[in-house]
Amino acid sequence: MTALASATAKATEADSLPLDRIDVSRAELFERNVEGDYFARLRREDPVHYCAESAYGPYWSITKYKDIMAVDTNHQVFSSEAGLGGIIIEDGIQKSSSEGAIDLPNFIAMDPPRHDEQRKAVSPIVAPANLAKLEGTIRERVGRVLDGLPVGEKFDWVPAVSIELTTQMLATLFDFPFEERAKLTRWSDVATAEPGSGIVDSWEQRTNELMECAGRFQGLWNERLENPGMDLVSMMAHSPATHDMTPQNYLGNVLLLIVGGNDTTRNSMTGGVLALHQNPAELAKLKANPALIDSMVPEIIRWQTPLAHMRRTALADAEVGGKTIRKGDKVVMWYVSGNRDETEIHRPEEFIIDRERPRQHLSFGFGVHRCVGNRLAEMQIKILWEEILKRFSRIEVTDEPVRVRSNFVRGYASLPVKLHTL
Numbered sequence: 001m002t003a004l005a006s007a008t009a010k011a012t013e014a015d016s017l018p019l020d021r022i023d024v025s026r027a028e029l030f031e032r033n034v035e036g037d038y039f040a041r042l043r044r045e046d047p048v049h050y051c052a053e054s055a056y057g058p059y060w061s062i063t064k065y066k067d068i069m070a071v072d073t074n075h076q077v078f079s080s081e082a083g084l085g086g087i088i089i090e091d092g093i094q095k096s097s098s099e100g101a102i103d104l105p106n107f108i109a110m111d112p113p114r115h116d117e118q119r120k121a122v123s124p125i126v127a128p129a130n131l132a133k134l135e136g137t138i139r140e141r142v143g144r145v146l147d148g149l150p151v152g153e154k155f156d157w158v159p160a161v162s163i164e165l166t167t168q169m170l171a172t173l174f175d176f177p178f179e180e181r182a183k184l185t186r187w188s189d190v191a192t193a194e195p196g197s198g199i200v201d202s203w204e205q206r207t208n209e210l211m212e213c214a215g216r217f218q219g220l221w222n223e224r225l226e227n228p229g230m231d232l233v234s235m236m237a238h239s240p241a242t243h244d245m246t247p248q249n250y251l252g253n254v255l256l257l258i259v260g261g262n263d264t265t266r267n268s269m270t271g272g273v274l275a276l277h278q279n280p281a282e283l284a285k286l287k288a289n290p291a292l293i294d295s296m297v298p299e300i301i302r303w304q305t306p307l308a309h310m311r312r313t314a315l316a317d318a319e320v321g322g323k324t325i326r327k328g329d330k331v332v333m334w335y336v337s338g339n340r341d342e343t344e345i346h347r348p349e350e351f352i353i354d355r356e357r358p359r360q361h362l363s364f365g366f367g368v369h370r371c372v373g374n375r376l377a378e379m380q381i382k383i384l385w386e387e388i389l390k391r392f393s394r395i396e397v398t399d400e401p402v403r404v405r406s407n408f409v410r411g412y413a414s415l416p417v418k419l420h421t422l
Contacts, residue, residue, distance in 0.1 A: 014038045019046055023054045024061055024334065024407075025089050027197070030308065031405040036349075039063055039337035048321035056089045059311075059330040060323075063337040065344035065362065067321045071312060071333050073367040075111055078312035078331055080369060082109035082252075085313050087369075088408050089332050090194065104210075106252035108369055118253065119372060121239035122232050125173055126376050130230065134172070138380055141168050142387045149419060154398050157415040161384075162269040166262050169380060173261060174254075175231035176220070187213045188262040191255040197405050198413075214251045221250065232257055259409075264306040264363075265377045267411035269384060270401075271304030272296075274415060275351040277397040282353045290389050296353035297381045302361035303351050305336040308410045310365060335362040336410060393420045 014022075014037035022038060029035040042049050042063045049061040062068050071078050085091045086109040107118035124130065145164055149155065163185055170188075171181040190209045193199035200206040220233045228234035236242040236253060245253075276283045286292050312331045317324060325331060339361050340348045346355070364371035371377070388395070395417050402414040 014041050019049075020052070022049065023051050025051070025054050025056055025059070025332070027194075027405045027407045030407055030410060031403050033403055035308075035336065036340065039334060039340065043337060043341060048323040048325075050323070056091065057330065059089060059332050060320075060325055061337075062320060062331060062333045063341075064321065065338040065341040068333045068335065068338040068362055069366055070320060071331060072310070072362075072365055072369070074318075075368055077315055077318050079111050079315050080109050080115070080310075080312060081111050082106070085311065085330060087310050087312075089309060089311050089330070104252035104255060105246075105249050106256040108256055109252070112368055115368060117241035118245070121242045122235050122253075122257065123372055124235060125230075125232055126373050128375075131376060131379060134376070135379065135383070137172065138169065139383050139387065141165065142384050146387055146391055151392075151419045151421055154416055154418050157273055157395070157417045158266075158270055158412050162266040162412075165269065165380065165384065166266040169265070169376075170258060170261050173232050173257070174217075174220070175224075175229055175233065183213075183216070184258055185262065187255065188258045191259050192263065192406065192409050210251065210255070213254070214247065217251065217254050218247065260371065260373055261376075263409045263411060264371075265380055267306040267409070268301050268304050268377065268381055270412045270415050271306070272300040272381065272385065273395050273417065274397055274401060274412075275300060275303055277395065279351045280394075282351055283394060286353055286385075287389065287393075290386070292353050293382055293385050293389075295355060295358040296385065297378050298358040298361060299351065299353050299355055300381060301363045301378070302339050302345075302358075304410065305339045305361075305363050306410055307363070308336040308407055309334050310369070333362075335365070338362040391422065393422050395419055 013034060022042065024035060024038050024042070029038060042061060047062075047064040048067060049063065050058070051061065052058050062071055080087050082105045107115050110118065142165060145161060149160060167181045167185045168178075170176065170184045171178050174184075176184060187210065189199050190206055193206060195202050195206070200209070217233065221237050224231070224234040224237045228238055236245075236250065242250070242253070276286070286296060310333050312333065314325050314327050314329045314331055316327050319325070320331075339345070342348055345360060364374045396419075397415060398418050399416040401412050404411045404413050
């Protein structure tokens, strides 16, 4: 199928349904990379859209930039509390105990003041002074990984580079045994998986694997109580806000930090390779002026939008985009749609590395829940591309990427590539 025929087919698919039958929560839309057509239609015709029937029950889709901002910055009305459903469209990965799942509260699924207190406990890890200390370690590791890649031979960028680099970083942030760091990747994947996703087969399997994670991190907690360091476990063990939290809350925060430090950065590292392959003029622009890396990094994060949505629950009746949302309604902010809003972002479907306002994107969220590790993520991606430009003339994508089956993590299972030297 030609690119034109493919685009036409996708547009026909998105336009063929009655508006009230559109359900953008279907994970297979993201796996097939056709979700953009559905969101484009909603932005045109019904930007605050009610879906009455889905696998997750009824929900509102907020699809335009300003409406998403209005919801995201109003935690007094739009709650993140896990007890009300949490931050994902699925009601919490909080299945009943008969289905073998568990409730794992974490600070992003809390409202102030609890959210602010627990977030503050771990925020020193990404303070400017600590980021400066991490920079040399990141650069040394990036160089070692890139120098170990096969040149002129096809390999999969996702495990070889994106997963390896982000998992090494996670091991450092948690002071987790380096030789066991692959477990962090597995737990990250399991934490966001549903049965049938290809990662876990049942809620019971998911819970069993997360209990393994809980046991391993409880051991680290006990060690750091006696011998604290500059790591996330030590910070939670010794902060007054988190010292006495429940084991479920501790595991929830650990998984939040693992997923936040892994999925988002790793998929932006992969998405950037794909974006520059698909836009050779932008690659030429970058090679002619490597200083453009500074504006390219936020453009990669916008273009990729590694987390497709965040969910809130209305605490009171509210009006958004001319629609009345009722108390108790599920409200889904589709960052992946807001980052393509033509009314706010110039030529949003295009990958442009020298945008005038490259940080005008929603990928990190806004308000009290804005991503705590955004500067660390940007630094890792920046260093990766600085080191790539020193070694390779281009990274050729040799086959179509394989995308993950998820409406939350917008990522890649595989990206076959071939390196070309300078």
